[in-house]
Amino acid sequence: MAEKRENTYMPAGHRDGPDPAAGGTSASRADVTPPVLGIKGMFRWAWTQLTSMRTALMLLLMLAVAAVPGSIFPQRVQDAFAVETWIEDNPGIGEVLDFFQFFDVYSSVWFSAIYLLLFISLIGCILPRAKKHWQQITSPPPRTPRRLERLPEFGALELQSSAAGDAADGPEPDQALQDAAAVLKARRYRVEVRESSVGAEKGYLKETGNLIFHIALVGVLICVALGSMFSYRGQKILMEDEGFVNALVAYDNFFPGAYFSEDQMQPFSVQLDGFERVFDRESTTHFGQALDFTADVTTQLGADGEPQSQELKVNQPLTMDGARVFLVGNGYAPEVTVRDGEGEIAFSGPVVTRPDDQVYTSMAVIKAPDAAPEQLGFVGLFLPTSADAGDGLAVSVDPELGNPELQLNSYYGDLGLDDGLAQNVYVLDTEQLEVLNSREVDAGGIVLSPGETYDLPEGMGSISFDGVTDYIAIDIHYNPAQQGVLIFALTALSGLVLSLFLTRRRAWVTVETTEEGRTLVRYGLLSRGEDFRLRDENIALRDQFEKKWPVRAPEEES
Amino acid sequence: MQSINMELAQYSELFMLIAAFIYTAAFMLFAVDMIRSSATIRRVEAELAEENAAERQLVSSGAVSATAAGDSGSASSGDRVGAGSAPAAPAAPVDELVDEEMAYLGTRRPFANVAVALSVLAVAAHAFAVASRGIAANRVPWANMFEFLTTGALLVAAVFLLVLTRKDIRFLGTFALGLVVTMMMGATVGFPTPVAHVQPALQSPWIAIHVSLAVLAMSLFTLTFAMNVLQLIQHKRELAQATGDTTQRSGWQFLRLVPSATSLENWAYRMNAVGFVFWTLGPLITGAIWAEEAWGRYWGWDVKEVWTFVIWVVYAGYLHARATRGWTGNRAAWLSIIGFACIMFNYGVVNVYFPGLHSYAGLPE
Numbered sequence: 001m002a003e004k005r006e007n008t009y010m011p012a013g014h015r016d017g018p019d020p021a022a023g024g025t026s027a028s029r030a031d032v033t034p035p036v037l038g039i040k041g042m043f044r045w046a047w048t049q050l051t052s053m054r055t056a057l058m059l060l061l062m063l064a065v066a067a068v069p070g071s072i073f074p075q076r077v078q079d080a081f082a083v084e085t086w087i088e089d090n091p092g093i094g095e096v097l098d099f100f101q102f103f104d105v106y107s108s109v110w111f112s113a114i115y116l117l118l119f120i121s122l123i124g125c126i127l128p129r130a131k132k133h134w135q136q137i138t139s140p141p142p143r144t145p146r147r148l149e150r151l152p153e154f155g156a157l158e159l160q161s162s163a164a165g166d167a168a169d170g171p172e173p174d175q176a177l178q179d180a181a182a183v184l185k186a187r188r189y190r191v192e193v194r195e196s197s198v199g200a201e202k203g204y205l206k207e208t209g210n211l212i213f214h215i216a217l218v219g220v221l222i223c224v225a226l227g228s229m230f231s232y233r234g235q236k237i238l239m240e241d242e243g244f245v246n247a248l249v250a251y252d253n254f255f256p257g258a259y260f261s262e263d264q265m266q267p268f269s270v271q272l273d274g275f276e277r278v279f280d281r282e283s284t285t286h287f288g289q290a291l292d293f294t295a296d297v298t299t300q301l302g303a304d305g306e307p308q309s310q311e312l313k314v315n316q317p318l319t320m321d322g323a324r325v326f327l328v329g330n331g332y333a334p335e336v337t338v339r340d341g342e343g344e345i346a347f348s349g350p351v352v353t354r355p356d357d358q359v360y361t362s363m364a365v366i367k368a369p370d371a372a373p374e375q376l377g378f379v380g381l382f383l384p385t386s387a388d389a390g391d392g393l394a395v396s397v398d399p400e401l402g403n404p405e406l407q408l409n410s411y412y413g414d415l416g417l418d419d420g421l422a423q424n425v426y427v428l429d430t431e432q433l434e435v436l437n438s439r440e441v442d443a444g445g446i447v448l449s450p451g452e453t454y455d456l457p458e459g460m461g462s463i464s465f466d467g468v469t470d471y472i473a474i475d476i477h478y479n480p481a482q483q484g485v486l487i488f489a490l491t492a493l494s495g496l497v498l499s500l501f502l503t504r505r506r507a508w509v510t511v512e513t514t515e516e517g518r519t520l521v522r523y524g525l526l527s528r529g530e531d532f533r534l535r536d537e538n539i540a541l542r543d544q545f546e547k548k549w550p551v552r553a554p555e556e557e558s
Numbered sequence: 559m560q561s562i563n564m565e566l567a568q569y570s571e572l573f574m575l576i577a578a579f580i581y582t583a584a585f586m587l588f589a590v591d592m593i594r595s596s597a598t599i600r601r602v603e604a605e606l607a608e609e610n611a612a613e614r615q616l617v618s619s620g621a622v623s624a625t626a627a628g629d630s631g632s633a634s635s636g637d638r639v640g641a642g643s644a645p646a647a648p649a650a651p652v653d654e655l656v657d658e659e660m661a662y663l664g665t666r667r668p669f670a671n672v673a674v675a676l677s678v679l680a681v682a683a684h685a686f687a688v689a690s691r692g693i694a695a696n697r698v699p700w701a702n703m704f705e706f707l708t709t710g711a712l713l714v715a716a717v718f719l720l721v722l723t724r725k726d727i728r729f730l731g732t733f734a735l736g737l738v739v740t741m742m743m744g745a746t747v748g749f750p751t752p753v754a755h756v757q758p759a760l761q762s763p764w765i766a767i768h769v770s771l772a773v774l775a776m777s778l779f780t781l782t783f784a785m786n787v788l789q790l791i792q793h794k795r796e797l798a799q800a801t802g803d804t805t806q807r808s809g810w811q812f813l814r815l816v817p818s819a820t821s822l823e824n825w826a827y828r829m830n831a832v833g834f835v836f837w838t839l840g841p842l843i844t845g846a847i848w849a850e851e852a853w854g855r856y857w858g859w860d861v862k863e864v865w866t867f868v869i870w871v872v873y874a875g876y877l878h879a880r881a882t883r884g885w886t887g888n889r890a891a892w893l894s895i896i897g898f899a900c901i902m903f904n905y906g907v908v909n910v911y912f913p914g915l916h917s918y919a920g921l922p923e
Contacts, residue, residue, distance in 0.1 A: 053882045057875055061893075064871040071864040071912065078858065106859050224857075233854065282561055286754035293758050314758040315852050326854040477854040485856065489843050496838060500831045500877075530880070532824060 050117065051124035059118040066114055070105035073097065077106065081424075119221055126214050133207045140192040141199035144508045148524030151508075153538040157521045160550040164516040168550035173511040176519050176549065180509040183544050189507060198509040206529070209498020216495055219488035227481035231257045232265070239333055239350050239471045243271035246323065246476065266321040266478070271298045273309070275330060275470040279399055288359065288398055295327055295472050312474070322478060329473030331355045331362055334382050334406055334450075335466040340371035341459050347371075350469050353382040354426055360384045360399040364406065365428045369417045371461060377415055377428045378463065380408035380445070394447070406465050408446040409438040410456055436460060504528040505537060518552065521545065566694040567753040573687035574708060578742040580680035581715070585739050587673035588731035592812050594669060599814050660725040660817055660825070670728045677719060677735065684712045694753050700769045701756045703909060707745035711738045713777040729816045733784045764848035771840020776901055778833035779873075782826040783898035786891040788813075789822040793888060823887060827880055830894060834873045841866045861912040865904035872897040 037045060049055055074082035083103045087094035101108035148154055159170030171179060173196070181191045181198045189200035234251040236244050244250055246268050278292035295312040301321055312318055318325040333350035340346040346368040353362035366378040385402030389395045394407060411433035417423060436456055439445050443457045453464035509523040523541065527534050545551070688709055692699035700709045718734040721727055756765075795813050816822070845866060846856040857863060876893040879885035 053878065054884075057878050057882055057885065060871055060875040060878060064868045064875065067864055067868050067871070070859055071861045071908070075859060078860070280755055283752075283754050285752040289754065290757050291755050292761075315762040317851060317854070324850075324854060326852075328853065475854045479855075482850065482856060486843075486847065489846070493835070493838055493843060497835055500835065530824075530827065532828060 047124065050121050053125075056118065056121045056125065059114055059121060063111075063114050063118060066111050067105070069102050073102050073105075075106070076104050115221075119218060122214055123218065126211060126218075129207075130211050133204075133211060136207075137204055141190060141201040142506060144194065144197040144199050144510060145524070148508060148510060148522045151524035151526050153525035153534050155523050155538060155542050157542070157545055157549070158514065158552045159519040159521065160552045161516070161518040164518050166518075166550070166552060170519055170550050173513055173519050176511050176521055177509070179548055180511075180521065180523070180545070183541070183548060184507055184509070187541070187544075189505075196511060198507075200507040200509075201505070203502050203504035203528075205498050206502035206504045207499070209495040209502065212495030213492050213499055214495075216488045216492035220485055220492065223481040223484035223488055227257075227479045227485065229257050229259045230264070230481065231477070231479035232260050233475065233477045233479075235328075235473060235475050237352055237471055237473050238270070238272040240272055240275060240469045243269055244474070245269045246320070251476075264478075266323045267302050268305075268320040268323065269300045270312075270318075270320075270325060270474070272296075272472060273298055275472055277330070277400070290358070290399065293327060293330055295330075312472075322480065324477045326475040326477065327472060328475045331471055331473075332360065332382055332384060332401070332404075333469050333471045334364065334404070335469060336366060336406075337464045337466060338366065338368045338371065338376060338378075338461065339463075340368070340376065340461040341374070342372050343461075344372070346376060346461065350471070352426075352471055357396075358399065359396040361396040363426065364408065365426055366408075366463075367415055367417065367425070367428060369415050371412075374412035374460060375415045375417075376456075376461060377411040377413075377430070377433060378408045378446075379411070379428045379430065380406065382406055401468060404450055404468050406446070406448040408448070408463070410436040410446060410460075410463070412436055412460055503531040503533065505531065505534070507541070521549075560696045562696075562753055562755070563694040564753075566690050570687045570691040570694060570753065573683045573690070574742070574746075577680045577684035577687055578739065578746070580676050580683065581735055581739050581742060584673045584676035584680060585732065585735035587669050587676065588728075588735050591667055591669035591673060591728070592732050592815075595667065595812055595815050660727060660821065662726045667728065670731060673731055673735070674719070674722060674728065677715060677731075681712065681715050681719060684708075684715065688712050691753055695755065697756060697761075698766045698769070700773060701760050701765060702751050703749035704745045704751040706769070706773065706905075707741045707749065710773045710777060711741035711745070713773055714738055714741070714780055717777050717781065729788075729812075730781070730784055734781065737780060737784075759852055762848060762852065764844060764851070768840060768844040768848050771836050771844065775833045775836035775840055776905070778829050778836065779894075779898050779901055782829045782833065782894055785822045785826040785829075786894045788816055789819045789826065789891050790888060792816055792822060793819040819887070823891065826891070826894060830873060830876060834870075834877060837866075837870055837873065842870055861908050862904070865900060865908055869897055869900045869904060872900055 074086050076083050083098075086103075087098060097103065101110070105111055145151065149156075159176065160166035160168045162169040170176070177193060177196070177198055181193045181200075184198065184200040185191050187202070189202040190204075191198060191200045232255065234254040236250065236252050238244055246265050248254060248262055248265070272295060274296040276292075276294045276296075277290065278294075280286050280289040280291050283289070293314055297310055297312050297318070298307050299310050299318060299320060300307045310318060312325065312327045314327050317327075331353055332355075333352050335350045336347065337345060338347040347366060347370070351364055351366050353364040355362045362382040362384075364378070364380050364382045366376075368376040368378075381396075383394060383396035383403075383405045384400060385396055385398035386394045386405035386407075387397045387403070394405060409430075411428070411430050413433040416429065416432065435441055436458065437443050437446050446454050446463065448454055448463070448465035450465055450467050453462055455462045504527065506526045506528070507523060509521060511522075512520050514520050523545075525534055525538055525541070688699050688705075691705065691708075699705050714734060715738045718727070718730065792813055796819055817825075845863070849858070849860075849863070850856040872893060876890055876897060879890040879893055
């Protein structure tokens, strides 16, 4: 018993105190002989080690430490681009860290190893504990210890007896035993009346809660794993009046789970009808802060579903047949027409710009690979409300369209799109290109207001700024196991509350008849695990006994 | 969106300032009490030693019974020193200035009492300031670093006072009030933010639950941190005493007013258990629910999420350590202290210096 307890998984608040009541624990250490370990023995030894509380604690602390690098180094799950930049900026160390999976911490071999070992250890502890707990629930309370006065809490009451010349007549021992059992039962103990004693125990729910907590954690892990297998997520930028149909080809970015199949995708469509931004116009300190984004969308479920007008807002996603649609971003898309040197339209349409700050100073990149004789590229800023900051530099001073302006540099040459390699549409590599317009050259930069057209130098063509439209960025997520994670997490929480705040207590009452013929009731209390209110229980119990029986005042010992 | 009530907002800021001043006064009085307490103890001790000596003489001469001597002795010491508590029976060691249950023993500590009264006043002003800020902005008053700190400070002070009604934890006064003053100062100096509406991402009912539970958990962890630090110091003193080393005594007189290391450990454990439940429900579970609603995924290993997880695991480790042989006492205390360090890091460093989804500091750009 003693050795076993050492290696048994003991969760919070479940320290088995010295347990004189259990008795027989003296199956002594002395007669433990050094075991001969075979392969089976080795395995058993490893298993015992793994499932020991100390190992579990170590694994827990290792898990905490192992999670930290993920907050220090950029992670691919969040921003693959940032990871590549980091590695480029830190040659040498970057590759080494990458080899050790420091940019994929939470799917790395070492992190996975720690939490898998932890969960194996946890299961290895839960199973025997659950079995033991079941046995305890189904068996009577432990036998009455011989010396109750040795228990942490103890009390004795001598009942009056008219035979001994007292004023009132207390119950006989048998009756007192029944009374004590009733009191304990009323205090929600599980009670067993024995020959000359009562054994009682309560608080089994504590261990039940503890088991529930740990089992539910396993449930959480399983659901997380299921989620990563069968989920998918993707991103899409929608211009005003543009529609989106939930199919692979429609996505700008798509991240399928390991067991994703295309026919799993819910058939729905979303069309952006209008988008409204509200900014703070009252505050002097927070003037221009975003207050509300509302996208008016028309959704349709299935090919022949009823089109529905809905509002899509931040914090208010749409649910389409289990898939969720989130509003994660928005910005301005200036409509631009680029004509090449031959007068043909090389590019026409809205250009998605990426807002960089609170006043929507936005990065704009335009690529016109179809332009002739040379391919054309433009890089610059879109400013919703442009104002001169001095030195001829313009900055945006407000997020709304007060004085929209495009500030662009232009380039010609091979944009590098012809070799078929995927490129970031928001980045133009200008290194291999010739400069047409920029603040550094005589031609200067391009500054355009809506309706204006600029003729490029060297007869390379022209660019016109036709107007501004809104766009929104939506994320589409589907994770069938998400509900499961929540349910298991809440189950774990309730188990945790039970295991932390309930107390497991044992009580015993014995009766005997004194020489004077009075009934002497003794009782003792023992808690398993941390119990800071055992004394209160003692007092409450004594109160109830005193109410029930005529108790003889303790004799003055002079 | 309803306009901000600027007049009320100004009152809020005024009362915040008033509260900070009263807290500072209370803090200083607690500090005085701490310093004086050692002087008081020394005097009581000296007198008791005298009495003991006198008593021994009396007993040996058989003139007066021991009880009488004890009675008159404690009465006279009470008159002179104002330490009425006291060790009524000469046999009891002078160490019994506090008991394990942290009950009030009646030791007269006027400075501490005034400090408590001032704290009550400050909490009232502070509560008005926080509430009026929320009403002025028509939302919960914990949406940026300034508000998080001021609301957190209010909670620390309120929890401290609440516990005071039942337990004598005045020994924590200097720490608790010092912390509150620091938080108020940090809010005003580090993150001054005028009342304003919040960005769309924060406009969710979850902010009321998620953030308030986080503040609550953090307040509890802060108090247990103090208790665990005291526990370590007290443990050292107890060891020194056990080995009969009395050289440390003069330096650590204040610790006589602090409960034993075991008692501190138990109380810290009980509060940490509550804090852990809050942390599980608040930052972890409701945080995940809100993250799903706002960003589409319930868990994405954002910097803040990582640290929330780390803190949860550290405190889970602490709770397990309490049940592991060889890990109770000091080691568990260290885990609790590490957990608190993580919390400070999560709040102070992650919010301000790490790019992430929780960059709501409201800091000027």
